[in-house]
Amino acid sequence: MRKAGIYIVEAIGVILALLWLAPFYLMFVNAFKTKKDLFANTLDLPKTLFFDNFTVAADKLDILRTFGNSILITVVSVCIIVFFSALAAYALQRTKSKLSNLLLFLFIASMLVPFQSVMIPLVGFWGKMDMLNRGGIIIMYLGFGSSMSIFLFHGALGGISKSLDEAATIDGCNKWQTFWKIIFPCMKPMSVTVAILNTIWIWNDYLLPSLVINRPETQTIPLKMFFFFGEYTKQWNLALAGLTLAIVPVIIFYFFAQKQIIRGITQGSVKG
């Protein structure tokens, strides 16, 4: 009796999973159809595999350069966020003072501010400094991403004994050496979590880059996709091929790093 119950639960789970995958499946199979085939048989498998959609979409999306832009902005921003947030959290957690408390409070309070509430003056202010470019967006990502990252590192530091710092000081390390050689390596699991959370956010971000990155040759995937989709909205086979090209690398990455990703999300959401 109990055995049967488990099989029913398993069957329900699998049916739900197929339902969850259906949009991806429909996108994928229709990306291989000709315009006529897609129009006549949206739900069937393609009659013949029509690869031209992908070559046209790859060309229109300038796919290699666009991916390169996304990778560049994401990797540089994430490295900067992980390093500087760990550094700031280290200073704030190890030095107990009114200033540290105030700064930590300000970082956490800034998480309450929705992006839409600052975006208009943000564009005006950074535009005046001539910083609406890739260098600018990386600094903005540090500003918007450091709050949650510092909060997570601050929590992790609570679990790292202060006697480590003292031992390092006795051995002649200054504070920078203590951080870089002892504390930062100890926080590696949290660094992975912080890196994953920020990567998912920055890789997929559309609104901020749309306001900051103006030159077509520096556009990221979401930006390029927006213009591409607008241009080919009546040619679903092309549009879907473009979407498939953008999604497949993410899904491959997910299947390789899913353990770390799920753990990172759990830590991030339970603490946030």
Place this chain on the structure above:
Amino acid sequence: MKKKHDIYYYLFIAPCVLALCMAVFVPFIFGIWYSFTNWNGIDTPAFIGLTNYTHLFHDSQFWLSLLFTAKFALISIVSINIIGLALALVVTQKIKTSSFLRTIFFMPNLIGGLILGFIWQFIFIKAFGAVGDLVGASILKDWLATTETGFWGLVILMSWQMAGYIMIIYIAHLEALDYELLEAAAIDGAGVWQKLRHIVFPLIVPAFTVSVFMTLSGSFKLYDQNLSLTAGGPYNSTQMVAMNIYNTAFGENMMAYAQSKAIIFFIIVTIMSLVQVYVGKKQEVEA
């Protein structure tokens, strides 16, 4: 006695503090000032008092967007939490496919809202239409062409995406449950529903609070999915607050006026967050 704040302290905090000020605090303070001016993005702003805010009270599109957003948030919270909890209950059973199912349900969260909205635009317009032809259901035709189908389209998209995220939160709490308690209840003859109702649900109340507020703030700030699925159409009737602010600022170039909307938006979101903190604190005391 050494000084508390040495040069290292200031060097270590400087990059994050400077970036935070430049990205959030300076624009925020300027934003409050701009909302009382006639700033258009180019000329020097002049103080005009509360004109933007009084204008705001007669802006029916803004209130329609706010109402649409509130309705959407309410329905989404219910739907996402029910589906998310159901998924969590399924994958925490002793089934073989447990970790595979988690992977699948969570997958949409790794892909940007903009791209997910485009995929669903295809599903609603082409695939729904094709299924409608197949089974002869006219209710599946012409999705996203009306306000109602646009609304439900957004609800379906967000439920599909966020349920897997909320599932992760419920899983974390479900797996911390004491299974001896459940087995003892089973021995005493408790059925599945009785176990859920009297043991599982009371113990995961904290997860429930976190999830409700997370879906609330996610739904309220929604922009990408709104842009790519309906773009606010037909006739701005599915335009949510975030898009209304964006369009006022960058579509109509009324920067100061849009900023006054952004300030109202900030106040609403802050009140919701403070209520969350209050409810969370109260639960901690009761627990």
